Amino acid sequence: GIGYARGRFVGLDEPVIPIEDRAHQFGDGVYEVIRVYGGKPFLLQQHLERFWRSAKWIELQLDRSLQELQELIEEAITRAGFSEAQVYFQLSRGIVKRDHAFPNVPSHLSLTVRPVNLKKWEKGKEYGQHMILVEDIRWKHCHIKSLNLLPNVWMKQKAIDQGADDAIFVREGVVTECTSSNLALVRDGVIFTHPANEHILHGITRRFIMENAHQIGIQVREETFSSDALYDADEVFTMGTMSEILPVTKVMDTPIKTRYKEKQSITYQLQQLLREAIHNLT
Ligand code: PLP
Secondary structure (H helix, E strand, C coil), rough: EEECCCCEEECCCCCCCCEEEEEHCCCCCCEEEEEECCEECCCHHHHHHHHHHHHEEEEECCCCCCHHHHHHHHHHHHCCCCCEEEEEEEEECCCCCCCCCCCCCCCEEEEEEEEEHHHHHHHHHHHEEEEEECCCCCCCCCCEEEEECCHHHHHHHHEEEEEEEEEEEECCCEEEEECCCCEEECCCEEEECCCCCCCCCCEEEEEEHHHHHHHHHEEECCCCCCCHHHHCCEEEEEEECCEEEEEEEEEEEEEECCCCCCCCCCHHHHHHHHHHHHHHHC
């Protein structure tokens, strides 16, 4: 993979960021992850716009225009030369002597491009994911893609330690999302997913499904549901940039009756829709 930091392309293991960067001292910054298919970034504009919005919400000013950022991303993809890749970039509030108050220094953009480990998602695609339910201990601004991911990494590890694949966050009895994906359930041919408010990240894969489900004659409702509703659902699936659309086959110790491998299942049909959109890109 390759990196970009402090205004130049670097090797991924090159030490380029000083100790006093607010990203790692305070988690003071925002980030994005984009999937590259066949050398082309997927839904790039939507990711750029969300990045801009996340920065704006925390009163963080980009150090360049979105057009320049787009050009940098495209150059990085070309330089890295991978067909299937992940672009990660983040904006820190700057490199400056540690002090809580916002500094008057330029923000700092850094970026990495690495090949995608396709193997990582094979098991989930084939067998579905086992999820645990955990309390959503996150803050009240989950719509901001901030660098503060401690609850997410902690609960992901808790799931792994319990022999599961991932965790579903539950806030006051309501299912919000997972540690790095959104969640939906299907009941009587309708998709339900948590409304895009401050309790979830407004996922771009989630939005893709909301905007395209009508193509397979399916309605999407942004309504909250309890964790109990998962057990009564016909299908449960997750949505994310890297994981794409993955079935959920078990919640805690209870199997979900999803028939995700059958062509008439909504999970399957949505996966096909996404495949088509990716195919049209490349
Ligand atoms: N929810 C959380 C907490 C995430 O971290 C992510 C992505 O990383 C998502 C949802 C899915 O969003 P997207 O589809 O834009 O990748």
